């Protein structure tokens with residue numbers, strides 16, 4: 001199994017990344033090929049809402065913006081399972097996660113070609129490092145991206161700074177379980 005993890009936090013060693021690394025490391029131990037993408041290292045612009053909002057992507061299946069979005073999208077195409085780990089910002093996913101997922105959704109779902117994300121397994125992590133408020137609305141957004149993209153929800157893991165220790169253990173177990181998942 002090939003698993004690609006997206007870290008949507010600007011911190012490479014914060015709570016969001018730590019949870020993601022726990023999933024990937026234990027998945028690798030269980031035999032998966034894993035890849036970690038720190039999204040802040042990639043150039044990922046926001047959707048221009050071109051063509052009166054319909055998007056040239058709906059005709060061509062690709063985005064007209066020149067950045068790293070297509071390369072990351074193709075890394076996900078090659079994956080059997082996708083793990084998205086985002087910090088909770090204002091009760092939502094981080095800006096880089098939103099920019100990327102919005103554009104991928106348009107290209108895959110509104111575009112003329114087959115949706116290459118459909119059928120993959122998805123694990124979403126929402127890391128709320130402040131009050132812990134907004135974690136449910138963040139997960140709601142993540143679940144909707146998965147639904148639109150046809151990604152099968154394997155698990156959604158919320159974590160706060162108060163639950164960090166035992167949720168890291170959950171993340172490790174999730175990584176192992178993902179490798180053996182029959183869904």
Ligand SMILES: Cc1cc2nc3c(=O)[nH]c(=O)nc-3n(C[C@H](O)[C@H](O)[C@H](O)COP(=O)(O)O)c2cc1C
Pocket residue numbers: 009010011013014015016017087088089090091092127128129130131132133134135
């Ligand atoms: C702009 C911004 C908005 C935030 N909004 C929330 C929030 O709604 N709820 C919450 O519990 N924490 C909030 N936080 C705290 C982040 O969730 C916390 O910094 C994050 O989990 C830390 O992840 P990291 O260690 O991976 O950077 C916010 C932080 C920032 C920078």
